[in-house]
Structures are given as structure tokens and as C-alpha cells.
Amino acid sequence: MRTEIRFSGFGGQGVVLMGYIMGNALALHEALECVMTQAYGPEARGGASSSNIVVSKEPIDYPFVQEPDILVALSQEAYTKFRPTAKDGATIIIDNGLVDPSAEDNTHGIPATQFAEYLGRRIVTNVVMMGFVTAVTGIANRESVEKAIEATVKTKTIPLNLKAFAAGFDYALEKELAK
Amino acid sequence: MSNRRVLTGNHFMNGDIATAEGAMAARIGFFAGYPITPSTEVAERLARRMPEVGDTFIQMEDELASMAAIIGGSLAGKRSMTATSGPGISLMMENLGLAAMMEAPCVVVNIQRGGPSTGLPTLAGQSDIMQARWGSHGDYRIIAYSPWSPQEAFDLTVLSFNMADRYRVPTLLLADEVIGHMVERVVIPEESEIEHWERKKPTKPPNGRFKPFEALDDDLVPPIAHAGEGYKVHFTGLTHDERGYPDMTPDTHQKLVTRLVEKIRVNADDIIRTEDYQLDDAKIVLISFGCTARSARRAVRDAREQGIPVGLLRMISIWPFPKKIIKELASNADTFIVAEMNLGQMSREVERHVSQPVVGVNHAGGEMISPEKILKAIKEVAGDV
Amino acid sequence: MSEMIVVQDHPLDNIIRKDRMPHIWCPGCGIGIVMRAYATAIQETGIPLDQHVVVSGIGCTGRVAGYMDIDSYHSTHGRALPFATGIKLGNPDLTVTVISGDGDLASIGGNHLIHAARRNIDLKVICVNNFNYGMTGGQVGPTTPTGAFGTTAPYGNPELPFNLPFLLAASGANYVSRWTTMHIREMKKEFLYTYSKPGFTFTEIISPCPIGFGKSNNIDTGLEEMELYRRRCELVRPGELPLDDLDINLIEDKPIYVGRFVDRDNPPFSPAKPKEEK
Numbered sequence: 114m115r116t117e118i119r120f121s122g123f124g125g126q127g128v129v130l131m132g133y134i135m136g137n138a139l140a141l142h143e144a145l146e147c148v149m150t151q152a153y154g155p156e157a158r159g160g161a162s163s164s165n166i167v168v169s170k171e172p173i174d175y176p177f178v179q180e181p182d183i184l185v186a187l188s189q190e191a192y193t194k195f196r197p198t199a200k201d202g203a204t205i206i207i208d209n210g211l212v213d214p215s216a217e218d219n220t221h222g223i224p225a226t227q228f229a230e231y232l233g234r235r236i237v238t239n240v241v242m243m244g245f246v247t248a249v250t251g252i253a254n255r256e257s258v259e260k261a262i263e264a265t266v267k268t269k270t271i272p273l274n275l276k277a278f279a280a281g282f283d284y285a286l287e288k289e290l291a292k
Numbered sequence: 293m294s295n296r297r298v299l300t301g302n303h304f305m306n307g308d309i310a311t312a313e314g315a316m317a318a319r320i321g322f323f324a325g326y327p328i329t330p331s332t333e334v335a336e337r338l339a340r341r342m343p344e345v346g347d348t349f350i351q352m353e354d355e356l357a358s359m360a361a362i363i364g365g366s367l368a369g370k371r372s373m374t375a376t377s378g379p380g381i382s383l384m385m386e387n388l389g390l391a392a393m394m395e396a397p398c399v400v401v402n403i404q405r406g407g408p409s410t411g412l413p414t415l416a417g418q419s420d421i422m423q424a425r426w427g428s429h430g431d432y433r434i435i436a437y438s439p440w441s442p443q444e445a446f447d448l449t450v451l452s453f454n455m456a457d458r459y460r461v462p463t464l465l466l467a468d469e470v471i472g473h474m475v476e477r478v479v480i481p482e483e484s485e486i487e488h489w490e491r492k493k494p495t496k497p498p499n500g501r502f503k504p505f506e507a508l509d510d511d512l513v514p515p516i517a518h519a520g521e522g523y524k525v526h527f528t529g530l531t532h533d534e535r536g537y538p539d540m541t542p543d544t545h546q547k548l549v550t551r552l553v554e555k556i557r558v559n560a561d562d563i564i565r566t567e568d569y570q571l572d573d574a575k576i577v578l579i580s581f582g583c584t585a586r587s588a589r590r591a592v593r594d595a596r597e598q599g600i601p602v603g604l605l606r607m608i609s610i611w612p613f614p615k616k617i618i619k620e621l622a623s624n625a626d627t628f629i630v631a632e633m634n635l636g637q638m639s640r641e642v643e644r645h646v647s648q649p650v651v652g653v654n655h656a657g658g659e660m661i662s663p664e665k666i667l668k669a670i671k672e673v674a675g676d677v
Numbered sequence: 678m679s680e681m682i683v684v685q686d687h688p689l690d691n692i693i694r695k696d697r698m699p700h701i702w703c704p705g706c707g708i709g710i711v712m713r714a715y716a717t718a719i720q721e722t723g724i725p726l727d728q729h730v731v732v733s734g735i736g737c738t739g740r741v742a743g744y745m746d747i748d749s750y751h752s753t754h755g756r757a758l759p760f761a762t763g764i765k766l767g768n769p770d771l772t773v774t775v776i777s778g779d780g781d782l783a784s785i786g787g788n789h790l791i792h793a794a795r796r797n798i799d800l801k802v803i804c805v806n807n808f809n810y811g812m813t814g815g816q817v818g819p820t821t822p823t824g825a826f827g828t829t830a831p832y833g834n835p836e837l838p839f840n841l842p843f844l845l846a847a848s849g850a851n852y853v854s855r856w857t858t859m860h861i862r863e864m865k866k867e868f869l870y871t872y873s874k875p876g877f878t879f880t881e882i883i884s885p886c887p888i889g890f891g892k893s894n895n896i897d898t899g900l901e902e903m904e905l906y907r908r909r910c911e912l913v914r915p916g917e918l919p920l921d922d923l924d925i926n927l928i929e930d931k932p933i934y935v936g937r938f939v940d941r942d943n944p945p946f947s948p949a950k951p952k953e954e955k
């Protein structure tokens with residue numbers, strides 16, 4: 114089974130890092146094949162940017178995301194641009210503090226930016242979201258993603274990032290329990 | 293980052309960085325380059341990594357200089373490499389010819405982007421296939437490999453250094469932007485498991501006259517002496533005799549240039565790398581390489597599910613051309629299809645060697661050819677069979 | 678015809694590739710004089726000959742590499758400096774000299790020239806300036822005086838020439854000097870001096886090319902041009918003249934300034950090393 118995931122947002126939100134960390138977790142800490150791609154050049158500047166991963170049990174041939182099974186949107190512009198690219202029945206995950214989804218859309222939301230601000234560093238918004246995505250989709254084990262975070266971010270910032278991840282992850286669990 | 297030369301372990305890295313780490317693992321000693329998308333990450337990685345282990349990285353003023361510098365570095369005894377793309381590889385063609393003529397082992401990485409000219413700086417191409425083979429003036433041969441994954445970018449960079457040294461020939465890593473920029477798992481083996489082939493050296497100490505261009509072995513590769521080893525060598529881009537002395541006569545030219553070409557031809561079986569997928573009973577032979585081969589494999593798998601007898605020959609080496617293998621496949625095939633991100637370069641080469649129809653699946657560059665497009669071509673051909 | 682003198686041993690026997698003689702240079706050409714000064718100088722450096730490397734580009738001057746019986750490299754037109762940069766960085770223990778022509782170094786290789794000087798990389802450059810492209814038959818080049826004739830300037834050179842010492846000084850070379858092929862002793866002494874001087878050194882040698890430049894400009898023989906040097910050369914001490922006054926106009930009756938113009942000790946290029954971790 115081939116699963117396609119697209120992380121999107123505006124420049125500076127750490128969208129590429131989200132793809133990299135999730136890909137790292139899947140490729141190195143789960144027994145899965147995974148490819149990550151991103152847009153380069155004019156496309157990657159300003160506006161809505163994205164990073165993309167394809168996950169599968171088998172070797173991946175075509176490396177690009179065609180119709181995401183999971184779409185993560187951290188900005189309204191990204192949501193508007195990429196929502197139509199997602200598969201029917203795709204899992205749509207948004208920062209619901211920043212994105213106002215269309216009425217009929219069935220989304221999973223977390224105010225990730227607010228969480229990050231509460232933790233004192235807006236810059237970890239993406240990692241809060243990673244925690245939420247991990248819990249909502251179950252695509253990777255929590256430990257795998259945590260290991261990927263530890264291997265990727267600056268050593269000094271590991272505790273903060275793990276806290277951010279936990280915040281997102283726990284929020285998802287609470288929401289699920291509440292349901 | 294790490295003071296280790298070989299980053300043994302599992303990594304999630306892109307093809308450019310894997311290429312740089314392949315060079316590290318191959319014990320590169322000298323890198324000279326000039327930034328150009330999409331190859332820049334190779335230089336950036338090596339700029340950080342090489343000094344960690346005491347190797348020399350230099351950013352030159354342009355690609356003419358970069359290519360000239362790595363020849364110098366190589367002839368001073370260091371494994372030397374440069375990396376470029378698009379307009380940069382065109383500038384390097386001048387001294388690629390010099391490397392061929394001086395038989396200076398070196399590795400030239402070309403992360404292909406769309407051309408001609410400035411073309412598509414950030415998007416993929418596979419249209420330097422013929423340039424790699426014929427880009428500098430005159431008759432000569434080079435070796436070229438084309439990876440289809442970051443893992444293979446690592447592996448083939450190591451192999452390129454080994455081949456360059458074994459055959460005293462410039463070797464190109466003809467990757468493409470898709471492979472250069474896509475991130476995938478790369479497993480770097482233990483340092484002791486990385487093959488390292490030494491250059492053939494003079495067997496006698498430096499007295500009398502060593503001939504750096506005298507090939508006495510069947511492989512037609514002369515031993516090499518480096519600057520500072522006492523052999524008082526002379527290297528020139530002019531037509532030269534076995535001592536390396538200029539001798540601009542038709543006979544010497546014929547002898548030298550023929551050997552430069554034959555050296556690769558007689559060793560082709562050792563140099564060529566291909567991979568088969570579902571080829572055993574294939575009536576339709578699909579040929580592809582680099583990133584396009586990934587789509588090709590999916591297309592073959594899908595076509596097989598529909599009962600179409602198609603198989604894939606993935607060219608891992610691009611030059612020398614796998615003439616023998618293609619001829620063998622031709623004995624059983626009805627049609628060849630060549631999928632490549634250019635307007636028909638490799639398909640021309642295939643056409644030269646088979647009598648069957650050769651169908652091209654092409655795109656000028658900028659986006660990968662999709663599996664669907666290749667599948668469609670396979671189905672069309674199968675409908676005719 | 679003078680009588681042929683057979684000499685058994687020549688002091689430069691162990692350093693010139695005898696098996697490559699006779700050389701290709703025309704009678705009256707100055708390049709041989711420069712090569713001889715270079716060959717003599719490196720024997721006195723105290724650096725073993727097998728640690729000396731010579732690199733040339735393409736041109737009549739470029740042929741020097743082919744005659745020196747040391748590790749010698751005849752690269753492509755204009756690329757001697759980057760090629761030599763590779764050798765030097767590939768094996769920093771070697772002493773690397775670049776000998777090439779004005780066209781090779783300052784025109785097709787001009788970008789490499791200013792950047793090698795900017796880096797102040799430890800290369801010893803000897804530029805034989807004969808004001809034209811000798812090898813290809815007397816075309817004008819980057820040092821040809823305005824108004825001088827050449828086979829591609831039948832109406833006189835419409836362009837302004839480079840003042841090489843000025844260019845090299847501005848680019849960052851540690852050492853810049855100019856001599857003519859008449860200054861045999863100074864040449865050798867100055868070459869020798871450059872081997873004790875780390876960084877990029879540039880020695881311009883004004884040299885007759887009777888076949889290329891001379892023929893088009895009424896300087897019929899090498900000797901005649903040497904005579905002209907003798908008459909017009911003026912020795913300049915460092916700082917005595919502004920560098921931009923050092924241009925040469927061979928075809929007008931103006932002084933030819935020679936001397937050591939720049940002699941400084943800026944740090945030479947050394948490859949990057951990681952910062953020590955604290």
C-alpha cells in the first residue's frame with residue numbers, strides 16, 4: 114500500500130522539516146520505505162510551500178505525491194491551494210487557529226501555533242503539529258518520530274521540541290477520548 | 293557533523309548529499325567546484341566534511357577552473373572530483389577533453405537539469421546523455437553512471453572513483469535533479485567494506501625514463517606517476533608519445549587516440565552495470581535509466597498485471613553503451629521502448645544496435661515522466677504485437 | 678656562417694630534456710632566455726628538483742613546460758593557473774611555477790589570473806609578455822599597445838592594453854616585478870627571491886617576438902628589440918612611481934619601467950580547516 118502525505122504551510126513554518134522528520138522516522142525507525150520530495154526554486158519561495166512523502170512496505174518507484182492520502186495545512190493559503198489535490202476521503206489536518214476550512218470538510222484541527230506560543234517558541238509550531246499528526250494518523254510510532262526529532266534538531270533544543278511534540282500528541286488523544 | 297570519513301549507518305539523505313558522502317567514503321582528497329543548482333548541495337556538504345578529515349576543498353572562480361584544478365589535484369596524487377550542472381558542465385567540457393588526453397583519473401558529477409542554456413535551473417533533465425559522451429572535441433571515451441536513488445548515488449560515486457583510477461579516465465556521475473534532491477534511506481557500510489581500487493603505479497624506481505603513456509598490459513592502461521614522485525613526467529594536451537612528449541604526427545595521433553578509445557572498449561564488460569526486471573520472456577524491452585527508470589519499473593509491473601510480456605533493462609552505466617546486452621535482448625524481442633527525459637538521445641543509440649522498432653517515451657524535462665505515460669506506450673505497442 | 682661548437686656537458690643538462698632539443702623557438706625569440714634563467718634559479722633554490730613542478734598554458738611560452746626535465750605539465754589555453762592550483766593543493770609540499778604567455782595568462786586566463794592573485798595562492802608565476810599572440814602568428818592581445826599593428830589589427834590596435842603590474846598589485850599578489858630579457862642577472866635573482874616568498878608572485882618578463890610582434894611593428898630582430906630595452910629601461914624602486922604609471926608603450930619613445938614594484942607578506946591561501954571546538 115502506497116500512502117502519500119503532504120505537509121503544507123507558508124515559508125518559515127518549517128514545512129520542509131516536517132516532511133524530513135516524518136520521513137526520517139518512517140525510513141529509519143519503522144520497517145518502511147519512504148521518499149521525501151520538496152519544491153525547489155521560484156515555486157518554493159513565498160506563498161504556499163509543501164514537502165511531500167510517500168510511504169510504502171515495498172520499494173517506492175514514482176517518488177512524487179500525486180494525490181495525498183493525508184494533507185497537513187498550516188495556513189489558509191496552503192489549505193486552499195492543496196485541498197483540491199487530496200484524495201477523496203483523505204485525512205485533512207489543519208492548524209485550526211489559522212485555517213478556516215470549508216463547511217462540508219471533515220478535518221482534524223489543532224491550534225498548533227497557539228500551543229507553540231504557549232511553550233514560548235512559535236518556531237516549534239511544526240513539531241506540535243507533528244505530534245498531532247502522529248497520533249491522529251498512527252502512521253508511525255511515537256518513539257520513532259521522537260528519535261527522528263532528536264536526530265534532526267539542534268542538541269540544545271531537543272527538550273523543547275520533545276515537549277512540543279508531546280503537546281500535539283496528547284491533545285489528539287484528549288480529543289479522541291472526548292469524542 | 294562528524295570527524296569520521298565514512299558515516300557508517302542508516303541515513304535519510306538526498307542524492308546530492310549521498311554523492312558527497314560517497315566521495316568521502318571513496319577517500320576523495322581534493323574537490324574544486326563552482327556553485328550551480330541543483331548540484332550545489334554536493335559542494336556545500338563537502339565544504340563542511342572534507343576539512344574535518346584534513347582534505348582540501350576549494351571553490352574556484354568558475355567551472356573552467358574547477359575542471360582544470362581537479363586534473364591538477366589528480367596528477368598530484370589525490371582522488372579528485374567536481375560537481376556541476378547545466379551551463380557548468382558545458383564549461384567543463386574543455387578540460388574534460390584534457391583529462392581524457394592526459395588520462396587523469398577524476399570524477400565529474402553532473403546533476404542534470406533542463407537545458408539548453410540556463411534552461412530549468414531547479415528542475416530535472418536527462419538531456420546531457422550525448423554531451424557526456426561527445427561533449428569535448430575529438431575522439432575519446434569516458435565512463436558514465438546514472439543513479440536511480442540516493443543510495444545508488446552513494447554507491448556509484450564510490451564506483452566512479454574506482455573506475456576512474458582503474459582505467460585512468462574521467463568518469464561522470466550523470467545523475468538528475470530528481471535523484472539529487474529526493475530524500476530516501478541511504479545505508480553507508482562499514483569503512484572496511486568499501487572497495488578501494490588503487491591506481492596502477494610504475495613498478496621501477498625513478499631512474500632512466502619512465503613512460504607514463506606506455507600501456508604494456510592487455511587492459512591498455514598505462515601506469516601513472518604523480519608530481520613529486522621523482523619520475524620527471526611530462527603531461528600535455530597535445531598529441532604525445534609514450535614518454536608524454538608532444539609528437540604531432542598522424543601515426544602517433546592514430547596510436548594514442550585509438551588506445552584512448554580501445555581502453556574503454558576492451559574493458560567494457562568490467563565497466564558496464566545494468567539491472568534486469570522481468571526480462572526473461574519479454575517481447576517488449578523497455579530501457580530506461582536514472583529517475584525515469586523508477587517510473588519505468590512501475591509501468592512494467594502494472595503492464596505485467598495486465599498480461600503484457602514486457603521487461604525493463606535499467607542502464608546503471610550509461611557509457612560505454614551495453615551493446616552486447618542489447619543485442620542479446622534483441623534476439624528475443626519484438627519491440628524496444630526507451631523512456632528518457634529528453635527528446636530521444638538514448639533511443640538513437642539503441643536504434644543503432646537493433647533492427648526492431650524503437651519507440652521513444654520522451655519529455656524535454658522539468659518533470660518526471662509518469663508511470664502512466666510509459667504504461668500507455670507499452671499498451672500501444674502491445675496492441676500492435 | 679659561424680663554426681659549430683660542440684659542447685659535451687652543459688650546466689643545465691640535468692634539468693633540460695635534451696631528448697627534446699632542438700626547441701621550436703624562432704631565432705631572436707626571448708623565451709629561451711627566460712627558461713634558462715628559470716632553470717638556473719631553481720637549481721639554486723635548495724629545493725630538490727623533484728619537488729619542483731612547472732605548469733604552462735598554450736602558446737610559444739607554454740612550450741617551456743615541455744623542455745624542463747622535472748615534473749612538467751602543459752595544460753590548456755588559459756588554464757595553467759587553475760591546473761597549477763590543483764597540483765599545489767593536491768600536494769602542498771611541491772614548489773609550483775607557472776610559466777606562460779601574456780595572452781594565455783591575461784586574456785583567456787585573465788579571470789583565473791586575478792582570482793589566483795586574490796587568493797594569494799603560493800604559485801610562482803612567470804609571464805612572458807611579448808605583446809602579442811606569438812604562437813598563432815602575431816595577433817594582437819591583452820598587452821598590445823594601442824596603435825601597434827598585428828595580423829588581426831591591420832589598421833593598428835584600437836584597444837588599450839593591460840598594465841599587468843597594476844592589475845596584479847590590485848588583485849592581491851604578494852610580489853610583483855617586471856624585467857626584460859636583457860636583465861639576465863636580475864631575472865635569475867628575482868626568480869630565486871620568489872621561491873623564498875610565500876604567496877602569489879608575479880614576474881613579468883618583457884620579451885622580443887621578432888616573428889610576431891616585431892615584424893608588424895618595424896622591430897626587425899630580437900637584437901634590435903633588446904637594444905630598445907637597453908635604451909629605454911628605467912629601474913624603479915618600490916613605491917617610487919604610482920603603479921598606474923607603469924604601462925608600457927613599446928612603439929613610442931617612452932620609458933620601460935622595470936623593477937620590483939610590490940613586495941608584501943599577506944598570508945598565502947591555505948585551505949579551510951574546521952574551527953577547534955571548545
Ligand SMILES: Cc1ncc(C[n+]2csc(CCOP(=O)(O)OP(=O)(O)O)c2C)c(N)n1
Nearest residue numbers: 735736737738754778779780781810811812
Ligand atoms: C581555447 C583556445 N583558443 C585558441 C587557441 C589558439 N592559441 C594557441 S596559443 C594562442 C596565443 C598564445 O599567446 P601567448 O599566451 O601570448 O603566448 P606566446 O605564443 O605569445 O608566447 C592562441 C590564441 C587555443 N590553443 N585554445
Ligand code: SF4
Nearest residue numbers: 702703706737811886
Ligand atoms: S613566434 Fe615569437 S614568441 Fe613564438 S617562438 Fe617565434 S619569436 Fe618566439
Ligand SMILES: [Mg+2]
Nearest residue numbers: 778779807809
Ligand atoms: Mg604572447
